[in-house]
Amino acid sequence: MPAEIRRTVLSVQTTFEEGGKTVDKPTKLVAAIAIIKNPWFGRGYVENLRPEIHDVAPSLGKLLTDMLLDVTGDKLEGCGKASIVGMGGEIEHAQAMTHTLHFGNQFREAINAKSYLAFSNTRGAAGCSMMIPLMHKDDGGKRSHYQTIHLTVPDAPADDEILVALGASIGGHPNHRIGDRYEDLKEMGHDVDNPAGV
Numbered sequence: 001m002p003a004e005i006r007r008t009v010l011s012v013q014t015t016f017e018e019g020g021k022t023v024d025k026p027t028k029l030v031a032a033i034a035i036i037k038n039p040w041f042g043r044g045y046v047e048n049l050r051p052e053i054h055d056v057a058p059s060l061g062k063l064l065t066d067m068l069l070d071v072t073g074d075k076l077e078g079c080g081k082a083s084i085v086g087m088g089g090e091i092e093h094a095q096a097m098t099h100t101l102h103f104g105n106q107f108r109e110a111i112n113a114k115s116y117l118a119f120s121n122t123r124g125a126a127g128c129s130m131m132i133p134l135m136h137k138d139d140g141g142k143r144s145h146y147q148t149i150h151l152t153v154p155d156a157p158a159d160d161e162i163l164v165a166l167g168a169s170i171g172g173h174p175n176h177r178i179g180d181r182y183e184d185l186k187e188m189g190h191d192v193d194n195p196a197g198v
Helices: 050-075 090-097 100-112 183-189
Strands: 007-018 021-037 078-085 118-123 130-136 147-151 161-170
Touching: 007 050, 007 147, 021 050, 021 130, 021 147, 050 090, 050 100, 050 161, 078 090, 078 100, 090 100, 090 118, 090 161, 118 130, 130 161
Parallel strands: 078 118
Antiparallel strands: 007 021, 021 161, 078 130, 078 161, 130 147
8 A cells, every 4th residue: 555644845055155155056955754653663573574664665756756856947056865763663674665666666767867866764753854965976986966955844754654755956066165076085095086096
């Protein structure tokens, strides 16, 4: 059966000024969250989580992807994911919803991403902090797109719920100026095209 969804939440943050300087092109951070019933709650230790993953993850991934793309369209540059399981569940339950291709590839394929999805997973009570780390959808070395969406849902997760989220950015970090990973590699004498020396 598909996810039992209590509510969805869409958060859009637009930054116009950072560090006392106007952002030349305002940036956006977008989070799409679903508050769902934990399908393993109250069942004790469940050895095989895959049946519920297969039932829930694909439609949940599509729902959250569609919510993000309704805001970003084809301007999306950064992406990531996160989940929080309520205190009555295991962290493995939170990870089960996001660490599966049945969920993540709904998003990655829709945006033609080459990078993996940065992630965070935790267990917490209602109102605990959710942090969705982001990176550039095509280039994991672009530090301009290392950002974190930080938010809370005051009444979730309940003990029997999981918060599942996808995050996106339009633009990089406002007024980015720390350089990219590739600049560090050059300064340290590494071959940028072959940083591991393979």
